[in-house]
Amino acid sequence: MELEAITKQYPGVKALDQVSLQVRRGEVHAIVGENGAGKSTLIKVLAGVIQPDQGRIMIEGKEVAIQSPTQARKLGITVIYQDLSLFPNLTVAENIALGESDEQSTSFISWKKMTIKAQAALDRLGIKLDLNAKLSELSVGKQQLVAIARALVSDCKLLIMDEPTSSLSRMEVGYLFQAAMGLKRDGIAIVFIGHKFDEIYRLCDTATVLRDGQYITSGSLKDFTQEALVELMVGRKLTNLYHKIPVQIGDILLQVNGLTKAGQFENISFRVRAGEIVGITGLVGAGRSELAESIFGLNPPDQGSVSMKGVRIDLKSVSACIHSGLALVPESRQIQGLAMKLSMQHNTTLSIMQRIARSRWFLKPKDERSITEDYIQKLSIRPPYPHIQVDKLSGGNQQKVVLAKWIATNPSVLILDEPTNGVDIGAKAEIYKVVNEMVQKGIGVILISSELPEILSMSDRILVMCEGKLAGELDAKHTTQAAVMKLAVPGINREEDGSKDEVTA
């Protein structure tokens, strides 16, 4: 696949500016760039979701116009989006068979043929799955593999994966990469979009760097060190990403006592002090997000209590939790964090309506705007337009808006659930800077994260959850990734799970 000088202009933003790149058979090609660099726009062009204003696309040497997703599929281009676009109520076999190209479909379904095709696709990936299982019964990682199998039945030549690992456990990432290597051996070209450098270096052969919609460079990953790649992406040297500023730890702010919710978490107790960052980690499904939602009044527990500065909070009411000084930056920014059709300034100030209300019925737009502008500057939100609808922002910039919305409440304790998921390395540094500033002001932070370097470097104490229980507490300064994994995954083959990784902090 060859792109030549592709340009796409949105009102006020050139999302792609003369971008050219080539992807060969059997190559895994990473596209890297900061949030808003134009990666998703490039994918949408290839997927036939949007049309470029200028430029040429060549597949196997022939110029093509990709005017619809169906046309893209016929050309052998398949995109696996982060939300996977699968059907939760259909079986594994049905989901896979739905990928079959349109010409072959008729009004009748041959269940036998469908099963044979689906099984063949799974065999090609070397995966064992129950073809009759409902998709919704599978883990996200297995669903991801179903999405790849579906791509295979449609004669895929170019597979595009948009941040495929963001909700996968380490083990699931291993399976995904194994499947991708199999496709590569079969001559399928893969375009991989991601922000995690360890994964990019593990899987990809080549990389193209985009910055502000512009093509910066392409080349073999063997020729770029990680530092060089980051410098090309952000246009400046980025040293000491995880820089935790030491802070005097003060009085107890939040006290969680014996919190239990059947099937989710059991007997969880811990404290958060002023200026302290308490990391909570564990595998996907360990019950971390459910716990966070429970402390914030979104998921009332069966037993237990939470007190803020000694006063018990009503866990059946989110507004009571907010009034007590709690804030939660949720894991899923698009579903829980933002009102996607509202502007950046409406979203930022949604949490502080009373402060920007002129009366019961009217808001003060000037205040909305100036508060938003303040956060645009503090968090480097791009493009810097308070009026832009948030669904027009790139994923990482949406995340910064959610963060702004909750920091605006001046919380005493801020819960951050996977705050840097899908966030580029430059923006990560900005988010850590904000977290440092918050704890310096005496705010307590609960940092829920699957990224061990982040948890190890930014936390004071680390609570490890395993199957809904608190498996242990570690002093962040004196622990290792291996020690964390030992608590998080009892009785696993640790080599397979990657826990031998060195602490990169």
Ligand SMILES: Nc1ncnc2c1ncn2[C@@H]1O[C@H](COP(=O)(O)OP(=O)(O)OP(=O)(O)O)[C@@H](O)[C@H]1O
């Ligand atoms: N429909 C749209 N209308 C207006 N601007 C848009 C639209 N879609 C994207 N943009 C803008 O185009 C630019 C590129 O966005 P894009 O989503 O391609 O970035 P990205 O590199 O995928 O970022 P991320 O890593 O955060 O997902 C951004 O400035 C974004 O705000």
